[in-house]
Structures are given as C-alpha cells and as structure tokens.
Amino acid sequence: xxxxxxDPQALSIQEGENATMNCSYKTSINNxxxxxxxxxxxxxxxxxxxxxxxxxxxxxxxVTLDTSKKxxxxxxxxxxxxxxxxxxxxxxxKTGANNLFFGTGTRLTVIP
Amino acid sequence: xxxxxxxxxxxxxxSGTSVKIECRSLDFQATTxxxxxxxxxxxxxxxxxxxxxSKATYxxxxxxxxxxxxxxxxxxxxxxxxxxxxxxSSFYICSPLRRETQYFGPGTRLLVL
Numbered sequence: 001x002x003x004x005x006x007d008p009q010a011l012s013i014q015e016g017e018n019a020t021m022n023c024s025y026k027t028s029i030n031n032x033x034x035x036x037x038x039x040x041x042x043x044x045x046x047x048x049x050x051x052x053x054x055x056x057x058x059x060x061x062x063v064t065l066d067t068s069k070k071x072x073x074x075x076x077x078x079x080x081x082x083x084x085x086x087x088x089x090x091x092x093x094k095t096g097a098n099n100l101f102f103g104t105g106t107r108l109t110v111i112p
Numbered sequence: 113x114x115x116x117x118x119x120x121x122x123x124x125x126x127s128g129t130s131v132k133i134e135c136r137s138l139d140f141q142a143t144t145x146x147x148x149x150x151x152x153x154x155x156x157x158x159x160x161x162x163x164x165x166s167k168a169t170y171x172x173x174x175x176x177x178x179x180x181x182x183x184x185x186x187x188x189x190x191x192x193x194x195x196x197x198x199x200x201s202s203f204y205i206c207s208p209l210r211r212e213t214q215y216f217g218p219g220t221r222l223l224v225l
Contacts, residue, residue: 003155042205042218043156088155099146099207100214102156 004089004103012109019076021106023089024069030092032065032072033100037086046074046087051094081112115139118206118217125196126225133191133220135206141186142208147179150203150219159204162189196224 004025013019023032034046049056049065049072056063062075076083086107090100115138125131135145143164148156160176162168162183170176178200180192189208193200201224206217 003157040203040221043216045216098144098209098212099158099161101158102148104155107153 003101004091006087006089006103006106008106009104010107010109012111013079015079015081015110015112017079017110019079019083019108019110021074021087021108023072023074023103025072025089025091025101025103026070027091028094029067030094032063033090033092034061034063034072034074035088035090035102037088037105039085043088076108079108079110081110084108084110114210114213114215116206116208116215116217118204118220120220121218122221122223124223124225127197128195130192130194131196131222133193133204133206133222135189135191135208135217137187137208137210137215140208140210142189142210143186144209145181145183145189146207146209146214147181147189147191148205148207150205152203156205159191193222196222198224200224 006023031050033048035043047058049063060077065072086105088105089103117136119134145162147159149159150156159174160168160170162181164183168181183189203219205219207214
C-alpha cells in the first residue's frame with residue numbers, strides 16, 4: 001500500500017497553542033499536499049510542497065518536507081477552536097498511478 | 113474556478129437497492145475522474161480511476177460489478193452502488209483531475225439500512 005502514516009492519530013490542545021502533525025510515506029514523490037476535513041464534510045486543500053522544497057508557509061501553517069526520511073510535518077501556530085478538524089497528508093507519487101494517496105489522518109481538537 | 117459538485121449529499125436506502133451518485137465538474141472538463149471511499153474515522157481510499165469514454169480501472173478489492181462507474185462526458189461521472197448492503201455505508205468522494213491537479217467533490221454520505 002502506498003498510503004502514508006500520520007501521527008499522532010489524535011491531538012488535543014488548548015486554544016493558542018501550536019499543533020504539529022507528522023506524515024511519513026513510502027515512495028518517491030512529486031509533491032506532498034495537506035488537506036483538512038471537518039467532520040462529515042469534504043476536503044479543503046491547505047498547502048502543497050514540492051519534492052525540491054524543504055519548507056513552506058501559508059498564514060499560520062508551516063509545512064516541512066524531508067525527502068531523505070520520506071516525512072513531512074504540518075505546524076499550525078496559535079491554534080483556534082475553528083481549527084478543530086481532521087488533517088490528512090496526500091502524496092503524488094513519481095511513478096505509477098497519477099492519483100493522490102492519503103495518509104491515515106490526525107484528528108485535531110482545539111479546546112477553547 | 114475548479115468547482116466540483118456531488119449529488120446527492122446524503123442518501124439513506126434499504127439493503128438491496130441501488131444508489132447512483134453524480135459528480136460534476138462545473139467549470140472545467142476532466143478527462144480523468146477518481147472515486148474515493150472513506151469509512152468513519154479512516155482515511156480516503158481510492159476505489160477506481162476512470163477516463164472519459166473508457167472503462168474504469170478498479171483498485172484491488174473493489175468489485176467492479178458492484179460499483180459501476182460511468183464517465184460518459186468530460187463534466188459528469190456517476191458511481192452506482194448496486195445491491196447496496198450495510199457494509200457499503202460510507203462517504204464517497206469524487207475527484208476530477210484538471211491539468212495534473214486533483215479537485216475534490218464535497219462527498220456523498222451513504223447509509224444502507
């Protein structure tokens with residue numbers, strides 16, 4: 001399976017704290033993307049980082065990518081209650097299929 | 113741009129009935145469509161890939177005769193769950209491909225009683 005693994009599976013923090021989620025994958029990739037999903041809803045694209053990039057920022061989001069370790073992290077700074085959701089990484093593999101493979105997800109709860 | 117709709121958003125049906133889910137790309141054409149399934153508290157798993165005008169390619173473990181995919185036009189793809197059973201209850205998400213970027217529909221929640 002090309003599905004990635006994420007940890008932690010669940011994370012609960014206080015509002016204002018930072019949240020860090022990690023993603024590990026198995027194959028060489030073109031890019032890695034992070035998505036957010038509110039309970040029972042569709043996916044929202046957050047950020048894309050290419051294989052030749054090491055770090056990317058978007059607002060309160062910071063993503064890192066280490067292709068040698070086949071891992072990525074998503075940092076949400078100054079979390080808000082509205083950030084409560086599930087977060088998934090998805091990889092675009094270099095060879096084979098042209099679809100995204102999703103990680104197992106991290107359920108983030110931000111306590112007001 | 114890149115708006116994707118799915119219909120219905122919610123469906124409840126009796127065991128043994130068939131359910132059709134429509135996915136439309138509203139402002140672009142998609143030659144390739146991916147269909148994903150997501151069970152509660154789990155990740156998205158690819159079910160099948162379809163290209164307009166040709167037969168879909170199914171992932172291992174997905175029954176092609178049970179999950180019928182029709183991609184008859186560049187803006188519409190349908191997934192029909194035939195003879196649905198309770199274990200088919202899931203969240204189904206379509207994902208059209210546009211210039212190497214996947215966009216995602218809002219999903220259809222299916223509950224089979």
